Amino acid sequence: MEKINLSEITAQLLKSVSDYKDGFAHAFSIRENGCGVSRRSTENVKIEDKPDAPGLVIRVAPGSKGEKVSIPACVTHGNIDDIVYNDFYIGEGADVRIIAGCGVHVSTGEPARHNGIHRFFLEKGAHAIYEEKHVATGNGKGVRSIGPVTEIYLGEDSELEMDSLQLGGVDRTLRQTKAVVGEKARLIIRERILTDGEQEAKTEFEVEMNGAGSSVSLVSRSVAKGSSYQAYRSRIIGNAPCTGHSECDAIIVGGGRVDASPELVANDGDAALIHEAAIGKIAGEQIVKLRTLGLTEEEAENRIVSGFLK
Amino acid sequence: MLQLEKLTWSAPEGGQVLNGVDLVIPDNKLVVITGPNGGGKTTLAKLIAGLEKPDSGRIILDGRDITGLDITERARLGVSYAFQQPVRFKGLTVTDLLELASGKKLSHSEACDYLARVGLCANEYVNREVNATLSGGEIKRIELATVIARHTRLSIFDEPEAGIDLWSFNSLIDVFRELQNSIDGSMIIISHQERILSIADEIVVIADGRVTSQGPSSVILPQLLAGGAAACGKCPKKEVKYCGENKPE
Ligand SMILES: Nc1ncnc2c1ncn2[C@@H]1O[C@H](COP(=O)(O)OP(=O)(O)OP(=O)(O)O)[C@@H](O)[C@H]1O
Ligand SMILES: [Mg+2]
Numbered sequence: 001m002e003k004i005n006l007s008e009i010t011a012q013l014l015k016s017v018s019d020y021k022d023g024f025a026h027a028f029s030i031r032e033n034g035c036g037v038s039r040r041s042t043e044n045v046k047i048e049d050k051p052d053a054p055g056l057v058i059r060v061a062p063g064s065k066g067e068k069v070s071i072p073a074c075v076t077h078g079n080i081d082d083i084v085y086n087d088f089y090i091g092e093g094a095d096v097r098i099i100a101g102c103g104v105h106v107s108t109g110e111p112a113r114h115n116g117i118h119r120f121f122l123e124k125g126a127h128a129i130y131e132e133k134h135v136a137t138g139n140g141k142g143v144r145s146i147g148p149v150t151e152i153y154l155g156e157d158s159e160l161e162m163d164s165l166q167l168g169g170v171d172r173t174l175r176q177t178k179a180v181v182g183e184k185a186r187l188i189i190r191e192r193i194l195t196d197g198e199q200e201a202k203t204e205f206e207v208e209m210n211g212a213g214s215s216v217s218l219v220s221r222s223v224a225k226g227s228s229y230q231a232y233r234s235r236i237i238g239n240a241p242c243t244g245h246s247e248c249d250a251i252i253v254g255g256g257r258v259d260a261s262p263e264l265v266a267n268d269g270d271a272a273l274i275h276e277a278a279i280g281k282i283a284g285e286q287i288v289k290l291r292t293l294g295l296t297e298e299e300a301e302n303r304i305v306s307g308f309l310k
Numbered sequence: 311m312l313q314l315e316k317l318t319w320s321a322p323e324g325g326q327v328l329n330g331v332d333l334v335i336p337d338n339k340l341v342v343i344t345g346p347n348g349g350g351k352t353t354l355a356k357l358i359a360g361l362e363k364p365d366s367g368r369i370i371l372d373g374r375d376i377t378g379l380d381i382t383e384r385a386r387l388g389v390s391y392a393f394q395q396p397v398r399f400k401g402l403t404v405t406d407l408l409e410l411a412s413g414k415k416l417s418h419s420e421a422c423d424y425l426a427r428v429g430l431c432a433n434e435y436v437n438r439e440v441n442a443t444l445s446g447g448e449i450k451r452i453e454l455a456t457v458i459a460r461h462t463r464l465s466i467f468d469e470p471e472a473g474i475d476l477w478s479f480n481s482l483i484d485v486f487r488e489l490q491n492s493i494d495g496s497m498i499i500i501s502h503q504e505r506i507l508s509i510a511d512e513i514v515v516i517a518d519g520r521v522t523s524q525g526p527s528s529v530i531l532p533q534l535l536a537g538g539a540a541a542c543g544k545c546p547k548k549e550v551k552y553c554g555e556n557k558p559e
Contacts, residue, residue, distance in 0.1 A: 221401075249400065289397040291381040292359055292390070293410045293456065303410065307401035 004030065004038045009076045009105050017101025017133045018072040029056055031073035034082040045069050045096070055085035055117075058098075062091030062123065072101040078110025078142040085117045090158075092123040101133040104170065106142040115147040122158035122185075130162045136169030145172035152178065154185035156211065161188040166201065167309065168194050173201040181242070183211030191220040192309045195228035195256070205234040209242035209271065218246040223305050224256025232260040238271025250279040251308060253301070311337050312358070312464055312496050317367035319353055327353050329519040330367070335464075335498060340490040342510035342527070343500045344534070350519040351500045352394050355466045358498075359391035360384040371464060388463030388495065392470060396453035399440045404452055407440055411456040424455040427485055429478045446473040454485070463495035471503045483509060507531050 004023055006014070010032050014020035027045035030038045034054070041047045044064035048057050060067055075082055090096060106112045122128060136144035152160055166173060173193075181187050187207065195201050207216050216236060224230050236244040250258040264273040282304050290300035312335040319328040328350050335341050343351050356362045358369060360381040369377045376384055399407070405421045416424075422432030428451040438444070440452060450473045457465050467486075474482055483505055489497060490509065499506055507513055513530040515523045523530060 283397070285397045286399055288361060288381060289393070289399075290410060292361075292385050293407075293460070294382060294385040294413065295410065296382050304399065304401070307399065307403075307406060310401055 006030070006032070006037070007076060010074045010103075013074045013076070013103025013105055013135065013137070014072050014101070016135050016137075017074075017103045018070050018099050020070070020072065024070050026068040026070070028070040028072075031071070031082075031084060033075055033077065033080055034084075042067075044094075050085055050087065053085045054083065055087070057087050057089070059089045060091055060094045060096045060126075060128075063093045064091070065095045067094065067096040068099070069096065070099040070101075072099070072103070073114055073116060074102070075104045075106075075112045075114050078106045078108045078112050078140060081113045083115045083117070086119070088118070088120045088128070090120065090122045090126040090128050093125045094123070095127045097129045097131070099131045099133075101131075101135075102146055102148070103134075104136040104144040104146065105138040106136075106140040106144055107138040108140040109142050110140075111143040111145065113145045113147070115149070117149040117151075119151040119153075120160060121153045122155050122160060124156045124158060126155065126158045128158075128160050130160060132162070132164040134164075134166040134170055134173070136171070143171045144169065146170055147174045148176070150175075150177040152180070152187065154179065154181045154187060154214075156182050157184045158182070159186040159188070162190070164189075164191045166193045168196060170201070171199050173199075173203075175201070175203040177203075177205045179205075179207045179216070181207065181209050181211060181214040181216060183240075184213040185211055186214070187216040187218075189216075189218045191218075191222075193220075193222040193230060194225070194305075194309055195223070195230055196225040197228060198226070199228040200230070201228075202231040203233070205236075205246075207234075207236045207244070209236065209238045209244060210240055212240045212242070214240065214242045216242075216244045216246075218244075220246075220248045221308055222249070222258065223251045223253060223309060224258050225253040227255045227257075229257045230259070232258070233263070234275075235263040235265065236273055236275075237265040237267065238273055239267045241268055241270030242272070244271070244273040246275045248275075248277040248279075249308075251305060252279065252281055253305065311335065311372060312498075313368075313370040314354075314358070315368040315370070317354070317357055317369070318365045319357060319362060320365055327519050328357070328364070331516070331519070331521055333514060333521055333524070335496045336512075337496055338493060339496070339511040340486065340493075340509065341496070341498050341512045341514060342507050343498060343514045343516055344502060344507060345516040345522070349517045351516050352468055353519075354516065355391060355394075355468050355498070355500060358464075358466060359389050361391075385462075390457045390460045390462045390465045392453045392457040392465070392467045394468035394472070394500070396449045398442055398444070398449065402440050403437050404440055404455075405436045407452065407456050408459050412459040412461075424459050425452075427458060427488075428452070428455045429481050429485075430455070447475060447478075450474060451478075458485075458489070464498075465489075465493075465495070466498045466500070468500045469502070470499060471501060471506060479505070504531075504535070507534070
């Protein structure tokens with residue numbers, strides 16, 4: 001694993017948003033303040049510049065197994081407005097883990113923004129895990145915002161598991177995820193968001209179930225602390241015999257506010273769609289139980305929140 | 311040793327639930343509290359663990375008055391309470407709870423040991439969330455395991471047998487026998503079960519918010535069975551007639 005030359009802030013951000021440890025053992029591309037700074041393709045994972053826009057085209061060879069690719073992006077100072085378009089083509093029967101992460105650090109007063117537009121095209125029988133982690137650090141007053149847009153196209157019998165995590169520090173988030181799910185394909189999305197202070201996070205999902213036997217599971221867990229605000233929108237559209245399940249659980253701590261509106265649309269008589277939503281404070285009996293194990297009220301609250309978002 | 315002196319408690323809406331409970335729970339004895347539904351057993355357990363505050367009276371643990379201490383402080387002094395209705399958590403696993411209970415990180419095999427003791431096939435449960443998908447019997451066993459993992463001076467089990475299937479009931483009795491032999495402190499089980507009453511060193515009957523009888527199991531159990539009090543406490547005809555003063559020796 002060759003050492004990559006990076007600033008200390010970037011290295012720290014990379015460690016918190018990806019599996020970076022002084023380098024990567026597999027295919028990767030690192031983006032820093034709007035420019036690609038280092039990259040490696042491997043036999044089965046080819047990373048190239050996107051011809052028509054800033055960003056990358058990443059191709060995972062058909063039939064390849066156990067591949068991994070990391071594409072972290074960092075913004076390390078204010079006055080940056082970075083937009084990147086990354087396209088992933090996952091070949092038939094391939095199996096890959098994609099680790100995308102985005103870190104924003106501002107120690108000054110200027111705003112910093114990173115918008116990643118990621119598109120995933122999965123061929124027949126392909127399987128991908130997409131992990132996306134967002135952090136923001138630094139104590140500058142500049143507003144740190146991110147706007148991840150994800151588009152997912154699932155071919156026959158393919159499966160995408162998307163795991164997205166945002167645990168604090170980001171002032172403004174608008175997360176938009178769209179998916180078109182083909183025959184017998186499966187989409188699994190897990191999202192966890194923590195907001196505090198004056199932060200705002202909005203998340204929107206739109207999933208079109210177009211193939212017979214397709215399924216989607218959409219689980220969102222969020223905690224709104226301080227006087228932060230979160231909005232959750234989901235729209236699952238069953239255009240074929242399919243199963244859809246969405247679940248939105250939010251814990252409110254202090255003066256946090258949460259607005260959830262799930263939508264289910266069945267355009268096919270055999271579309272079975274379910275939504276569960278719960279918003280509220282931490283159940284008092286949960287705190288009591290942990291206190292009987294010796295935790296203080298505050299320790300109990302923190303433990304419940306961290307477990308919930310794990 | 312736990313001493314309860316003239317404990318009274320009334321529900322927020324008014325009704326008096328405990329009417330002056332006086333009780334001494336000696337060390338190294340298994341004390342089983344029984345009595346009719348609604349008699350005040352769970353309320354008493356909650357007062358001891360600090361979940362409710364008494365209107366009057368004192369709670370003394372190992373010579374120290376703990377009446378004014380909160381739940382956390384009592385837990386840290388060695389009070390453990392297995393709830394009659396265990397709490398579920400989205401996001402905490404069985405191992406997380408056992409680690410919080412024992413106060414340290416547990417190896418896989420240590421976590422498994424605790425679960426095996428309450429009759430759970432450990433591998434299926436260590437990483438399972440303590441959420442609504444667990445069955446009533448499963449969550450009850452996990453609740454027992456968390457109290458066992460605490461190893462404290464005082465352990466209170468509130469109807470541990472509830473929801474436990476017949477097959478596992480025998481091994482549950484063995485668990486309590488074993489605890490009985492290894493306890494360093496006091497142990498209280500609240501139960502309606504004859505089998506649990508029969509392994510008690512001492513039985514305490516609580517009805518209408520007070521102790522109505524108390525004594526060695528060999529004395530009290532036959533009376534309960536004859537009077538049918540353990541089986542049908544609210545039935546007026548079968549009311550427990552003997553009281554602390556005139557109970558046979
Ligand atoms: N918070 C409360 N508000 C109102 N009434 C209460 C409250 N807590 C307990 N009670 C009442 O106090 C009485 C005693 O309840 P408790 O749960 O202690 O009974 P128990 O002896 O444990 O019964 P069981 O054998 O059914 O578990 C009951 O009549 C119950 O309804
Ligand atoms: Mg009870």
